[in-house]
Amino acid sequence: MSAATLNAATSTADIMTGAEIVLRALKEQGVDTIFGYPGGAVLPLYDALFQQNAIRHILVRHEQAAVHAAEGYARSTGKVGCILVTSGPGATNAVTGLLDALMDSIPLVCITGQVPTHLIGNDAFQEADTTGITRPATKHNYLVKDVKKLASVVHEAFYVARNGRPGPVLIDLPKDVMLGSGPYSEAPTAPHRSYRPQREPNAESIQQAIRLLKGAKRPIVYAGGGIVNAGPEASRLLTEFVRLTGFPCTNTLMGLGTYPASDKQFLGMLGMHGTYEANLAMHGCDVMLNIGARFDDRVTGRLNAFSPGSKKIHCDIDQSSINKNVPVDVAIIGDAGLTLKALLEAWQADSQPQHTGALAEWWSKITEWRANDCLRYRQEGSIIKPQHAIRRLYEITQELGRETFITTEVGQHQMWAAQYFGFDKPNHWMTSGGLGTMGYGLPAAMGVQIAHPDALVIDIAGEASTLMNIQEMSTLAQYRLPVKVFILNNEYMGMVRQWQELLHGGRYSESYSSALPDFVKLAESFHAKGIRVTRAEDLDAGIREMLAYPGTVIADIAVAKDENCFPMIPSGAAHNEMILGEDQEGGVKGVTDEGKVLV
Amino acid sequence: MPDQADNKFRTATIAVLVDNEPGILARVVGLFSGRGYNIESLTVAAVDEERAISRITIVTGGTDMVIEQIKAQLDRLVPVRKVCDLSLEGPHLARELMLIKVVCTGEQRMEALRLADAFRARVVDATTASFVFEMTGNGDKLEAFTALMRPLGLAEVVRTGVIGITRGTYSLKA
Ligand SMILES: Cc1ncc(C[n+]2csc(CCOP(=O)(O)OP(=O)(O)O)c2C)c(N)n1
Numbered sequence: 001m002s003a004a005t006l007n008a009a010t011s012t013a014d015i016m017t018g019a020e021i022v023l024r025a026l027k028e029q030g031v032d033t034i035f036g037y038p039g040g041a042v043l044p045l046y047d048a049l050f051q052q053n054a055i056r057h058i059l060v061r062h063e064q065a066a067v068h069a070a071e072g073y074a075r076s077t078g079k080v081g082c083i084l085v086t087s088g089p090g091a092t093n094a095v096t097g098l099l100d101a102l103m104d105s106i107p108l109v110c111i112t113g114q115v116p117t118h119l120i121g122n123d124a125f126q127e128a129d130t131t132g133i134t135r136p137a138t139k140h141n142y143l144v145k146d147v148k149k150l151a152s153v154v155h156e157a158f159y160v161a162r163n164g165r166p167g168p169v170l171i172d173l174p175k176d177v178m179l180g181s182g183p184y185s186e187a188p189t190a191p192h193r194s195y196r197p198q199r200e201p202n203a204e205s206i207q208q209a210i211r212l213l214k215g216a217k218r219p220i221v222y223a224g225g226g227i228v229n230a231g232p233e234a235s236r237l238l239t240e241f242v243r244l245t246g247f248p249c250t251n252t253l254m255g256l257g258t259y260p261a262s263d264k265q266f267l268g269m270l271g272m273h274g275t276y277e278a279n280l281a282m283h284g285c286d287v288m289l290n291i292g293a294r295f296d297d298r299v300t301g302r303l304n305a306f307s308p309g310s311k312k313i314h315c316d317i318d319q320s321s322i323n324k325n326v327p328v329d330v331a332i333i334g335d336a337g338l339t340l341k342a343l344l345e346a347w348q349a350d351s352q353p354q355h356t357g358a359l360a361e362w363w364s365k366i367t368e369w370r371a372n373d374c375l376r377y378r379q380e381g382s383i384i385k386p387q388h389a390i391r392r393l394y395e396i397t398q399e400l401g402r403e404t405f406i407t408t409e410v411g412q413h414q415m416w417a418a419q420y421f422g423f424d425k426p427n428h429w430m431t432s433g434g435l436g437t438m439g440y441g442l443p444a445a446m447g448v449q450i451a452h453p454d455a456l457v458i459d460i461a462g463e464a465s466t467l468m469n470i471q472e473m474s475t476l477a478q479y480r481l482p483v484k485v486f487i488l489n490n491e492y493m494g495m496v497r498q499w500q501e502l503l504h505g506g507r508y509s510e511s512y513s514s515a516l517p518d519f520v521k522l523a524e525s526f527h528a529k530g531i532r533v534t535r536a537e538d539l540d541a542g543i544r545e546m547l548a549y550p551g552t553v554i555a556d557i558a559v560a561k562d563e564n565c566f567p568m569i570p571s572g573a574a575h576n577e578m579i580l581g582e583d584q585e586g587g588v589k590g591v592t593d594e595g596k597v598l599v
Numbered sequence: 600m601p602d603q604a605d606n607k608f609r610t611a612t613i614a615v616l617v618d619n620e621p622g623i624l625a626r627v628v629g630l631f632s633g634r635g636y637n638i639e640s641l642t643v644a645a646v647d648e649e650r651a652i653s654r655i656t657i658v659t660g661g662t663d664m665v666i667e668q669i670k671a672q673l674d675r676l677v678p679v680r681k682v683c684d685l686s687l688e689g690p691h692l693a694r695e696l697m698l699i700k701v702v703c704t705g706e707q708r709m710e711a712l713r714l715a716d717a718f719r720a721r722v723v724d725a726t727t728a729s730f731v732f733e734m735t736g737n738g739d740k741l742e743a744f745t746a747l748m749r750p751l752g753l754a755e756v757v758r759t760g761v762i763g764i765t766r767g768t769y770s771l772k773a
């Protein structure tokens with residue numbers, strides 16, 4: 001066949017409707033699951049979905065949940081999560097999820113229906129300026145007005161979502177474009193015309209970093225969610241690097257699991273509710289190696305008091321993270337995995353000896369801090385301490401040895417989960433870090449369970465947060481997803497109550513969870529099992545019952561109502577102005593009026 | 600810690616080559632407003648019709664750290680092809696076009712014309728009671744001329760905002 005006839009043949013064969021183009025491109029991009037909710041503007045796509053089997057559609061009960069489910073799916077698999085919602089309210093309901101994914105760098109592609117092109121701008125029924133509304137809530141977005149460009153836009157959306165710093169990408173698709181016909185084209189192999197993030201670290205910067213690291217007397221490795229995004233190999237390389245150097249390592253909230261929590265070189269999480277040893281080591285270090293973290297305000301505390309004496313090395317795939325909050329001495333732009341590989345090689349090739357004596361001294365200092373045992377709590381009597389509930393949940397799941405994924409809602413329970421549940425592997429911990437979205441955990445767990453049908457998936461929840469997307473119990477029932485919702489029920493928006501106690505004179509304005517449902521009956525009405533535990537003596541049995549049950553469970557654990565989450569660096573304070581547990585509390589020092597302004 | 604002495608506020612003229620597509624200006628402007636950067640001036644026009652590339656010139660201000668941020672934030676926008684801080688690239692030219700209407704009669708007309716001549720402003724419209732002058736130059740020159748016209752019957756001013764280009768052989772290409 002001549003080239004001309006070949007072209008003619010493929011071009012006629014590959015003419016299809018816009019809806020078919022979308023599905024074919026999704027399939028080519030490796031999508032097997034899409035979370036969504038139908039409506040008028042997306043009916044052609046739902047019709048095309050109906051006529052195929054390659055892509056499974058999961059019908060959620062609220063579009064926000066579709067996005068969180070896709071986030072859970074994405075973060076637990078390393079793939080791009082995919083969402084389909086209708087125009088207008090479908091799109092606006094998705095916005096919170098999109099911003100959540102943007103803040104936490106989760107790769108998503110969200111397709112929204114739009115009114116037909118000739119009605120755009122007319123205030124048509126269910127019209128919203130979706131690209132306008134989502135511009136600051138996505139990494140990038142598209143309004144496709146020409147079906148001939150549709151295939152290439154879908155491919156580009158996936159490319160943008162997964163490359164560089166990952167994030168959510170939205171494609172707004174007018175109904176007439178879904179119904180029109182055009183040619184299909186495969187994903188391009190040529191480099192993108194403008195978006196080409198640097199993956200390979202600069203060799204010169206690696207050398208500068210190694211010189212600092214070899215000369216370090218009080219080093220620390222501060223590793224974040226970027227390492228999760230770089231794939232499991234990056235976590236393996238991080239572990240290898242930390243072991244080889246003998247350095248202490250701390251993780252951000254988003255980075256938990258990238259370094260094994262059970263390892264002796266792990267100092268625990270850092271930041272506002274981080275450990276004493278991690279925060280003091282950050283404060284006192286002389287060389288800091290930040291890989292895949294962004295000096296977030298939850299981590300740094302008061303900026304002008306943040307790690308004042310250290311040389312800082314910052315490795316990030318996103319140039320705009322460098323020198324944003326904290327000026328650094330060496331910047332390495334690139335993929336976290338490739339950067340770690342380069343650091344490992346350069347460390348081994350470098351002949352300069354380490355300051356082993358100084359490092360041993362540094363470790364003995366850290367050991368002293370550790371002896372403080374900042375996460376200790378006393379479980380006495382019948383009232384269940386929330387920390388204890390999580391500790392037991394962790395220990396019992398360890399005993400069972402099943403692959404376990406944890407999601408959380410937002411609040412005290414989230415911080416306790418980060419503190420008391422140990423993660424030894426990446427991709428097994430999903431939490432809303434940057435946006436702090438209550439209602440994230442249940443739908444995220446749903447997405448994780450879809451991706452890992454045989455694994456144990458637990459949403460560690462607060463009673464207030466979990467009500468924010470409780471409708472998804474119905475989705476869990478429909479798809480028989482055996483997610484366990486483990487509610488630490490303190491009858492308060494505990495984190496709000498804690499701030500009111502510590503910063504607002506104990507005036508508990510609107511933070512009591514009144515009129516709570518009977519969670520056992522609620523579970524039952526959604527065809528799930530409900531368990532309520534009120535006494536410490538019954539905690540283990542309750543946890544075991546939850547874990548043994550093959551279907552969906554809500555375990556409502558009544559915990560101490562007035563427990564605070566410590567350690568805590570009050571906002572506006574420095575790392576060395578941390579409040580430890582209640583017994584050492586002695587009032588809240590370090591909270592200035594300036595600090596009160598901060599969230 | 601790195602040099603903290605560079606905390607001085609400076610003005611930067613940033614040239615940005617972008618894909619000429621719907622929404623690109625909203626993206627750039629939204630970035631500035633959303634992140635609280637200031638825009639002193641912004642101009643945009645297509646410069647390569649065939650490849651659908653536009654060039655935006657933004658005059659902004661901040662500390663070096665903020666200006667670095669602005670550049671990095673612009674650079675990670677998908678349709679942005681190139682970002683260049685003209686103020687750092689070495690010597691560069693910055694120009695602005697102004698049309699200015701002066702309504703006056705008698706002796707003031709003569710004075711306006713004399714000053715226009717001295718500033719090399721061109722008369723592009725005239726009636727017995729008014730002039731429109733066209734003038735290019737940098738901001739200082741345009742402002743000086745505007746100030747001189749004020750007592751003579753300044754009625755209306757319109758300015759394009761700054762465009763800039765580097766001197767010498769270095770060229771910004773997408
Ligand atoms: C959507 C949303 N609204 C409000 C907040 C502010 N907020 C943060 S934590 C919290 C309380 C959460 O209460 P609960 O889920 O019971 O968790 P607890 O702190 O008691 O463990 C609130 C209201 C938020 N993070 N997200």
Ligand SMILES: [Mg+2]
Nearest residue numbers: 462463492494
């Ligand atoms: Mg609560």
